[in-house]
Amino acid sequence: MASSDASPSIGDLHGKDFDRFLSSVNSFGKYHKLVLAFVFLPAVLPGSFHGFNQVFLAAKPQNFWCRLQNTSSMPEVVLTGAIANLSTATTEDQKHCTMPDTAANAPSLWSNGSQMLRPEGTNSSSVPCQYGWEYDRAFYNNSIVTEWNLVCEKSYYPTIALIVLLMGATCGTPLFGLIGDRWGRKRAYVICMCIAQTAGIATAFSPDFIIFCVCRFFVGATYPSAWSLPFTLSMEMISAKQRATFGTAASIAYCLGSLVVVAIAYLVQDWRQFALATSIPLCYVFLSWYFMPESARWLLSRHRVDEVEAFFSKVAKCNKTEFNTDLLKGILRDNTSRDISEKENYSYWDLFQTPNMRKKSLLLCAVNCANLTVYLGLSYYSPSLGSNPWISYTLAALMEVPAYVLVYLTADRVGRRLPTVVFLLVGGFVLLGTCIVPTSNSTTLLVLGLIGKLCISTSFTFGEIYEQELFPTVVRSQGSAFTQYVSNACACVFPVIMYLGENYVAYPVIIFGILSVAAGCSALFLPETLDTDLPQTLEDGEKFGENMPWRDVFRFLPRRPRDTASETVMETRPKGTIVRTNL
Template identity: 35%
Template structure:
C-alpha cells in the first residue's frame, strides 16, 4: 500500500493541504519566478549613441545630426560617429565642416534613461563590441541551473524535499542580495551564476510536495495553482521593474523578502510519501496524524499500525537498495523508454518557454508591458487547461497544447513587414506563449505521475537537467534576431507534441512507488501483474486501457456489445474477460 491508499482516511485535500498550499507552498514559487527573469532587466540595453563632449551643450537631436551617421537600415548608428573637428563646429556653428569618415565611438556613449535609470549595460558600457556580454551572462546563468538541477535531484531524494528547498533558498538569497553590491561585470556574473545554480531547481520542492500530499483526483488542481502562482510571479516582476528601473535595487527587491521564508522551516512538512518509500514510518505517522486532526478525520490510535503491515511489501522491494542513481532510470525497457521521451519533451518545453519569455523584449514597444503580457497571457490558458486535463487526461492536453503552440510559432515566418504583420506577429506570439504555458503546466505533473516515488525527484531533475541545455543555447538563438528563433522553437514544439503520444495516460491513477511498479505501468505485457499489485480495481482498468490506443478500446467495446446481442449464454462464457477489462455496459465489475 502507498500514500494514495492512506489519504482517504486522513483527507485527500482537506484543510491541512489547503492551508499548506496557500500559505506556504504557493509563496515558495515566487523566488524561482523572480530570479529566472530579473536578469533580463538588470542587463537591459537602452537606446544609445556616441558621446561627443564638444556637443554636450547642444540639443540631443541636433547633436545626433551633426555626429552620428545612418546605418544600412536608415536608422542612426549606435556604435559609429563622424570623425570631424567638433571643436570647430562648437565654436563656429555656422561654418561648414567636412563630415569625415565614420569611426567607432571615441569618448564613450550617451544612453537614453527614459526607461531605465541604470542597468549593468549603462554602468559598464556593455554595448557595440561588448554587446554580447549580457547574452553570455544569460548562458552562464543557464549553465549554473544545469549543474544545480543535477545536484538538487540527489539532495531531494537523499535528504528529503524540505532540506533540499531550504539549502537552495539560502544559496539563492545570499547570492541574490550579493549581486546588488558587485562593482564589475565579472564579479556580477559570478554571483548570477550562484543564483542560476538554484533556478529552476528550487521550484521542484513546492511542486513535488504539493503533488505528493494530495490524492490523485486533486493533482490537477494543485498543479494549476502552482503554475498560476508562477505566472503571477512574472507579472509581479514586471511591475517591480517598472517601479524600480535600477538594477541594484531590483536585485535587492527580488531577493531580500525571501529571507523571511526561513520562518517556514517549522511549518513546511516533509513529504509523507517520501518517508514511506524510505521506510521512515515514525515520521510519516506523525505527519499523517496531524493531517487527520486538522482535516477533522478521526482515526483510531492503532490505525497506522494496522496499515503499516500493508506497506511491508513495498518496503521489502526497496530495502535492499536504499540509494538510487540515474542508471536506475534506464535499467528496465519500459521505464527507459518513458525516461527518454519525458527528457526530450522537457528539453523542448524548457527551451521554448524560456526562449519565448526572453523574446518578449524583442517584440518592440514597451519592454515592461511586453513582459507583463507574456506572463498575463498564461493565466487565461488555465481556464481551458483545467477542465481539459480532467476530461481528456494529461497525454492529450500535453500533445495538443504543444502542437498548437508549435504551429503558432512556425506561422510567424509568413509575416509581412507592415502594421498588419506586426499585429499578426504579436497575436501568433501570444498563441505560442499560451500553448507552451499549457504544456509547461502539464509536463511536470505528467512526469511526476510516470516516475516512481523512489526516483521521482531524481528522474524529474535528470529530465530537467537535460532540459536546461536548451536555455544555454536559446540566448544565442535570440541574439541572432529575426523570425529564426520562433521558427526553431515552433519545430521543437511540434516534435515534442508527437513524442507525447507514445506515453501512457496517468489520469486518476495511483503513483508508482517502486522501479517494478513504474516498469509495469503502461506496459501491455504486465497488465495482469499490475492489476494484482495495486488495490484500486477502477484504477487498474484505467491503467490497462491507457496503455492501448483509444481506437482499440472502442473496437473492443463494440465487439462486446455484439456479444450481448447474441444472447446471455455467450456473454456468460466471456464474463471473466469482460470483468477484467471492465467493459460491461452499465455495471461495475464484480469482485
C-alpha cells in the first residue's frame, strides 16, 4: 500500500494492472472499510432473508389428524387419542389421511367427556378425511400448509413451491448477470431489489397457492443476485490480500441474516405477517444504494475513464493519500487502449470460446452445483433431522460461523484449491455415514448433518471466492451468473430429494454426500489463485492456469513465487500489446 506522503512515479505505475494503482491510493483504507461495512455487508442480507424464509412459510407440522364433525367441545388431547383409537390404519400416511367411517357420527360415541369408545358391531373401515384436518401447533402456528391443507394428496405442494422458487433463480440469475456486465453492477442490483421487495411483500397477500407460487418465482429470480451482485462489486474494489477477509465477513453477514430469519419466524408464527416482517425492513437497501459506488474495474472496461478518475479521487481523499491526477488519467487511458476494451459487449459465449476458459467454467459449474444443492438441501432439511425443528435449524445455521472462520484462517495460508477439495470430500463422506445410522437415532443423524453443513459451508465460501478470481473482469458478472444459473437448475432437484425423506429420513443426506464427493474430485483440476491479481481481459483469463500439469493437479499446497521460476507477470509493451515474461 502507498503511504500518505508518497506519490508513485511513472516508472512505478506505468503498464501495471488495476491492482497496482489501486494500491497507490491504499487498497484497504478508511474509504474501503466504511463502504464495505456500512454499504456492502448490509447489501448481502436480503439474499439470505428471501432465500430462507420459505423454510417457515411452508413449514409442515410434525403431526396432524383428521378433523371430526361437531367436536369443538372436545379437549384436543382426547380428540387426538379418539382418532387413534378408532382408526385401524397401519401406516403413518393412513393415520394422518384417513378416518374410520364411524367417525362421521363421532359425537354419538362421546362418553363421560373423557374417552372415545367403539360400540360393538360398528364398521371399522377407513375413509379419507371428510372434514379437513387438525394440526399439532406445538412448533408452527400457521403456515401455507395449515391454511390451505397441503397434506396427504396435496403433500407435494410445498415441494412444488420450492421448485418454483429455484426455477425463478434459474431464470433470473443469468438476466441480472447480463445486466451487471452491460449496464453496471450497481444498476443491476437496484433493479433486482425492486423486484425482490415487490414480490416478497406480495407473497403475504396471496389468496391461493397459485398466486403464492407466482410471487415466489419472482423472489427466486432475485435472491441469488441480491447476494452475488454486491459481493462481486466488493471483490472488484479491493486487492487480492483482502478478498478472503471480505469473503469471510460477507458470508458471516449472510449467516446472521438466516439466524435473524429463524428468530423472526419464532416470534411471528403467522406466515402472512412473517412474509411482511422479512420483506419490508429490507427497504433500507435503497438508502444504501445511494452510497454504493460502481465498480471501477467495470467502468475501466467500458472506457469510462473520467468516472474511474472520480472514483480514485474520492478514495484518495478519504484515505488521505495523494496521487498525480494527470498520471492516473494517462495510465487509465493507456489501459483502455489495450485489448481490455477492444470489445464493447461480451456474452456468455465468451466463456466457452477458448479451451482453458471453457474447462474452468465447466469445473466451476460442477463444484458450485454440488455446493449449492447440498448447502440448500441441508439448510432446508435440517429441521427434519432433529426432534425440535427450531433447534435443528438454528444449530445448522450456527455451524456456518466456524466454517467461515476456517476460511479466514486457511485461505491466505493454504490457498483456495486444497480447502475446497478437502472439505467437499470430508463433508461428503460424513454425510454418507448416515446410511449406517438407525432412523430412530435422530441425535446422531443431526450431528452428522451438522458436520456436513460445516464442511459444505466452508467449500461454498471458497467456491464463491474462486469464481471472482478465475473469471476476467469483462465477463465476471456473467461468469458468476452462469455458474449460478447451472447451479440453480441442478438445485431444482433438491426439493425432490428432500421429498424422499418422507419414506426414509437418511435418503436425502446420502444423496447429498455423493454429490459432495463427486465435486471434491472435480475441484482437483482447478488452478490455485492465491496471491494472484484478478484477470482483466479474456486473454488474461485464458492464460491463467493454462496447460496445468498432473503434478499440479495433485499438489497439496500452493506454489509461492519463491518456489518456482516459472511465475509470470503481465507486462505492457509500448504499443500496448500484452505479453507474459518469466521472472
